[in-house]
Amino acid sequence: MDWTVWRDEFPVFGRRRYLNTCSLGALSRRVRAAQERFLDEWEEAGATAWYSTWMGALDGLRARFARVIGADKEEVGLAPSVSVALSSIASSLDYRARPRVVLSEMDFPTVAYQWAVKPGVERVLVPTADGIAVPPEAYEAAIDDRTAAVTTSHVFFTSGAVQDIARIARAARRHGALSIIDAYQATGQLPTDVHAADVDVLISGGLKWLLGGTGIALVYVRKDRIPQLKPSITGWFGNRHQFGFDPKAFEFWEDARRFELGTTSNAAVYACSAGIDIVLEIGVEALRKRTTELVNDLVDRVTDAGFEIRTPREPASRAGIVMIRMRDPASAVHALAERGILVDYRHDRLRASPYFYNTPEDNAALVDGLRPFRP
Ligand SMILES: Cc1ncc(COP(=O)(O)O)c(C=O)c1O
Incomplete structure (x- = not known):
């Protein structure tokens, strides 16, 4: 090369x-050109571009991300940020019988804040001894049958340490907890096979190693987990009858689009798609x-x-x-x-x-x- x-x-x-x-x-240059293309379409077609081009572009981005992480397109939904994607997943869980959420001291703060403000949630912050990594046994010891979710990073943002997400997912599954991986610092630079790792949820975004700029994140949810998760925050993009425009008719998409909320930032969708194309090409x-x-x-x-x-x-x-x-x-x-x-x-x-x-x-x-x- x-x-x-x-x-x-x-x-x-x-x-x-x-x-x-x-x-x-x-x-x-490619991302800049993709921005120009989006602006040209907006100028020439206006709202009709939604039907002629942009809905297809959303699907194209879901498919590209799926390829990068070894998923199926139907397992991928779009969000404006990791925080929003995580909020949707977190709103799907029942904390009454399982009030605990396990994370680590080294995760990105948005992950910790999500659970800090949730009524009835007890956070277990697994400590780091060296400020670099957290041993996988520490998660295994912290997860129990009252744990709703384990949510931690694939790569830590303040040390670059890679975590064994398959092992963490296994520990979560043993106790019936959901594994949620924040892969923002991994996707694009680290080979990832979500099916092989058997994680339930993996969230990432365009900003960093996918070369796609701001305002776009992606959420993977394993196929068999999707029907079990019904977010209590939603919007018209989460409704399979989206274009029926009927306030009385809400039904979740059967696929991961159910975790989407409102109108996408299409400039960001174009930028992220062009960035991922570089990642896929190399x-x-x-x-x-x-x-x-x-x-x-x-x-x-x-x-x-x-x-x-x-x-x-x-x-x-x-x-x-x-x-x-x-x-x-x-x-x-x-x-x-x-x-x-x-x-x-x-x-x-x-x-x-x-x-x-x-x-x-x-x-x-x-x-x-x-x-x-x-x-
Ligand atoms: C590991 C990690 N998670 C999440 C974020 C940001 O999430 P959000 O898209 O909510 O801003 C970052 C950095 O910006 C990050 O490094």
Whole structure:
């Protein structure tokens, strides 16, 4: 694979070293062109584009996401954010006999907040000993027969640690609890087969490794779980008689569209579809291989330069996120931005997230720019 061809697809690389995909994937020419196409259709066809094109585009996006995670299209629904998708799933559960929800201290806050505000829900936050990972046994010990759901990340956003979602799903199933995986930091960069992993629900979105920008998320629900889940928040997109426009006639879709609520953001649907097309064209296996090489290279360089890494040591246990411990990561991020190197920070860590379009030269420039911040 000639990766430099892909670099040209992302014009930012003509001006900057962009190493921040885990906050926001870089903008490609294809995604920009897809936005133009959406605007042209809006201008020319107006509302008739819903029937001629846009309903089909929604289906196209469901199908693309299904391919990335090894699902069937009927198991995928659309949402404007992970928070909304999770709200729909959370509203389907009965917490009276099962008030507990198990998650971890390291999950993205939107996951924790979802359960924090739910009356009658008792959160069990599985702790991390090292601030990097949570052992799978800790989930197994925390899940019991009063657990409604286990909801945790495929990849942790502040360490890049990869979790064994199949094992967590198995533990949930043993106790009759629903497994819900927040895969935002995984989808696109980590090979995922939801059927093989046997997770009940997997939620992800366009923003990061799918290269699709803001305002779009996707929810997978395993086929046999769909009829059991009846959200208590909904909208006309969740109704199989959507275009009957009859306030008296509500019936859930039989497929995962039942988790959808209102009118989609079609600019976001177009952007996400174009982003996923790049992921599918390269292939997730190839993306994983490339990202692993870049991450290994960056970890070596950063360690040789005297910094402490807050990311798993074992390459198979980490994804495209490298966390570098610092006293003042915000200052380092700003200093790097002045040199045209774009990264981010969380807590006491600078966060660099190489993806296929990055190069060892980007890594070298980053580490060079970090020299004044050596501990
Ligand atoms: C793991 C993870 N989950 C969820 C989110 C965001 O969710 P939402 O789409 O609700 O903003 C992020 C980052 O933005 C994330 O890193």
